Amino acid sequence: xxxxxxxxxxxxxxxxxxxxxxxxxxxxxxxxxxxxxxxxxxxxxxxxxxxxxxxxxxxxxxxxxxxxxxxxxxxxxxxxxxxxxxxxxxxxxxxxxxxxxxxxxxxxx
Amino acid sequence: xxxxxxxxxxxxxxxxxxxxxxxxxxxxxxxxxxxxxxxxxxxxxxxxxxxxxxxxxxxxxxxxxxxxxxxxxxxxxxxxxxxxxxxxxxxxxxxxxxxxxxxxxxxxxxxxxxxxxxxxxxxx
Numbered sequence: 001x002x003x004x005x006x007x008x009x010x011x012x013x014x015x016x017x018x019x020x021x022x023x024x025x026x027x028x029x030x031x032x033x034x035x036x037x038x039x040x041x042x043x044x045x046x047x048x049x050x051x052x053x054x055x056x057x058x059x060x061x062x063x064x065x066x067x068x069x070x071x072x073x074x075x076x077x078x079x080x081x082x083x084x085x086x087x088x089x090x091x092x093x094x095x096x097x098x099x100x101x102x103x104x105x106x107x108x109x
Numbered sequence: 110x111x112x113x114x115x116x117x118x119x120x121x122x123x124x125x126x127x128x129x130x131x132x133x134x135x136x137x138x139x140x141x142x143x144x145x146x147x148x149x150x151x152x153x154x155x156x157x158x159x160x161x162x163x164x165x166x167x168x169x170x171x172x173x174x175x176x177x178x179x180x181x182x183x184x185x186x187x188x189x190x191x192x193x194x195x196x197x198x199x200x201x202x203x204x205x206x207x208x209x210x211x212x213x214x215x216x217x218x219x220x221x222x223x224x225x226x227x228x229x230x231x232x233x
Contacts, residue, residue: 097166
């Protein structure tokens with residue numbers, strides 16, 4: 001079982017705001033990083049650290065964290081944001097192992 | 110601009126040893142974590158392990174079968190998985206994991222460069 005828990009599926013109306021969450025004990029220590037994956041493509045980093053976007057990622061993507069929960073928020077969701085989203089962090093064992101959440105499929109209506 | 114490219118066999122038979130190589134171009138292989146991740150058909154991402162300055166760390170569920178190594182002379186790192194079964198069928202990705210320390214000195218990690226992935230099918 002994954003140490004990071006995500007809702008399997010979330011839907012949002014075009015142009016609206018959606019929040020995708022990731023829960024796990026390790027998130028009390030480490031920030032999550034977030035990845036967008038479209039069918040047939042490699043994952044793409046969209047948010048890392050407290051709330052950092054790599055170059056080229058639109059500013060409608062933002063991140064936040066509180067307690068054991070990390071969130072990825074998309075403000076003004078576009079059709080091209082429909083994808084699977086994964087969170088990643090170190091695990092809570094103290095052994096510095098990596099772990100991914102199970103992924104959230106975002107559908108844009 | 111750093112790029113990663115996986116290479117390896119596409120089709121394997123059960124009990125064989127899988128060997129994959131990730132070639133790093135456009136940058137040095139030093140000072141980063143170098144990771145392997147896989148994704149079985151229709152499923153989520155699974156962290157396999159990483160190597161950092163010669164130190165390795167593996168997913169406990171795979172640890173007994175997995176070895177990651179670094180070849181600094183050729184700017185490559187590699188993954189070996191022994192005794193493969195159909196359950197090892199997946200797209201395998203290599204990735205660079207960067208890190209930084211916050212104001213409290215605590216490290217945080219993120220995979221900022223990924224290869225395109227290579228499909229490995231295990232079938233008799």
